[in-house]
Amino acid sequence: MISNIELKRQLHQHCLGYIEDRFKTIQNTINDIQESLFSETKSSAGDKHETGRAMLQLEREKAGNQLSEIQKVKEAFSKIDISKNPKVIGLGSLVYTTKSNYYIAISAGEIKFNDHIIYAISPKTPIGKLLMGKSCGDTIVFNDAIFTITILI
Template sequence: MNEFKSKVYQTALSQLKQKEALLSQERKNIIESILEEEKNSAGDKYETSRETITQDLNTIEKQIKQSKMDLDEIYRLQAIKDTPVSVQEGALIKLGADWFLLAISIGQVNVDDTKVFLMSKNSPLGELLIGKKKKEQVNFRGKLMSIEELV
C-alpha cells in the first residue's frame, strides 16, 4: 500500500477511535445522571427529566453503534492492498488538486499538511467516480475535473 494512503487510513482510524472514546465517556456520564436522578427524584419532574436523559442515552447508543460500523468498514477497506485500475471502494483519488478516499463519510482529515476528504461510494461525487480510470474526467456541480492519481 502506498505510504500516503496508509497514513490516511491511520489518521481516519485514529479519529474514529477518538470519537468512540468520547461517545463512551458521554454514555458513562448519562448513565451516572440516570442513577443520580433516581436518588434525588420525586413526581412528574422526575419522569420528564428521566425521559429526556433516556432519549439522550438512546441517541448516544446509536452513535456508538454507527462509530463501530465505521471502524469496521475502515479496517475492511484498509486490508485491500492492490492498487485499483479503476475507482472503487478503498481507492485514494486525486481529483484536480483535491484528495478523496472512497470509504465512509466522515469529512476531512489532514495528513502531512494535505487535506483528504473521506466520502462514501453512495455520495453524489462517489457515484460519479466509481469505475472511472486515471486521467478520465467527471463533471461535478458544473465543474469538469480530471482524475490525476489513483492509489
C-alpha cells in the same frame, strides 16, 4: 518526499484514529447519561423528575444508535486493503483529480500531510458515488464543476 503507499497508510491511520475518537466520545456520553440516571434522586416535584428521566432515556437511546452506527463504520473500514493498486476507484482508493484529492473510506473531512490536501470521504457521499467505479482519465461533473481523474492509487 513521501511514497504513495506511505501516504495511503498515513491516511488510513488518520481515519482509524478518527473512528476511535468518535467511538470513545459516544461511549463517554453513554456513561455520563447512565451516571445521571443512577444519581438522580426522586424529588418532591415528581412530574419534573419523571420528565428529566425520560429526557435522559431519550438521550441514551440516541447515543446508543450513534454507537451502533460507528461500530458499523469501524467494521466496514477494517475490510479496506490499502496494499491494493486498483484499476478502478473503490473503497480504500486514493484519488487525485484536477480539482481535489480524495481518500475513499469514511467521511473524516480535510486531511493535510506535508504538501498534500486530501478529503477523506465515504463512498456514500454524493462525490463518492460519482467517483466509485471510475478510472484514470475519466471525467465527472459535480456542482457544475468538471473533474478529471488524474492519479489512482
